[in-house]
Amino acid sequence: MNTRPPRLAKTLATAAADYQTTAVIPHCRVCSKPCCKLDTLVLELEWPQVKGLWLLAESRNAFDKRLASGRGPIEIRPANGLYYAHSRPCPAYDQAGGGCRVYDQPLKPVGCSDFPVYEDQGQITADLRCEAVDLDALKARLTQALGPGSRITRSADRDFPFLVTLSVKR
Ligand code: SF4
Ligand code: SF4
Numbered sequence: 001m002n003t004r005p006p007r008l009a010k011t012l013a014t015a016a017a018d019y020q021t022t023a024v025i026p027h028c029r030v031c032s033k034p035c036c037k038l039d040t041l042v043l044e045l046e047w048p049q050v051k052g053l054w055l056l057a058e059s060r061n062a063f064d065k066r067l068a069s070g071r072g073p074i075e076i077r078p079a080n081g082l083y084y085a086h087s088r089p090c091p092a093y094d095q096a097g098g099g100c101r102v103y104d105q106p107l108k109p110v111g112c113s114d115f116p117v118y119e120d121q122g123q124i125t126a127d128l129r130c131e132a133v134d135l136d137a138l139k140a141r142l143t144q145a146l147g148p149g150s151r152i153t154r155s156a157d158r159d160f161p162f163l164v165t166l167s168v169k170r
Pocket of ligand 1: 024025027033131132
């Protein structure tokens with residue numbers, strides 16, 4: 001259960017969004033390993049996003065059958081009512097310009113907006129697979145947003161050490 005005060009979560013979420021806007025997104029156009037190529041990241045998708053991004057005209061049922069028969073896009077795997085794309089660039093990725101063609105649209109998966117820094121239950125998760133993430137700079141940004149009396153500690157996920165959690169100690 002989340003016992004963190006909502007105000008802390010809100011402050012962290014705002015600081016994370018600000019970090020994305022000012023430190024991460026400006027780097028995307030010159031990134032040496034763009035996440036949208038999906039060579040390391042896996043994109044989690046709802047059916048409407050698959051249909052819209054891959055420009056499918058068929059029904060979901062027909063698409064699922066196509067996937068099951070091995071005639072679907074090889075980069076998409078279905079699981080638990082969702083779809084996972086990996087190993088080929090996202091169809092919305094503008095490889096020439098390095099941008100996202102659905103940046104401000106509902107088609108954009110939630111995971112894209114959360115990557116590489118997001119607030120979850122009063123903590124910040126940073127994904128070091130993004131070369132634009134600088135943990136020291138992010139910590140400094142969070143400390144500034146939280147004000148005096150706050151200390152930030154960091155810990156890496158045991159199984160996925162590129163995922164780092166920043167926690168607030170008062
Ligand atoms: S990995 Fe980071 S810097 Fe590179 S394209 Fe993705 S969000 Fe932008
Ligand atoms: S939807 Fe946009 S941000 Fe998300 S992987 Fe595709 S191109 Fe990248």
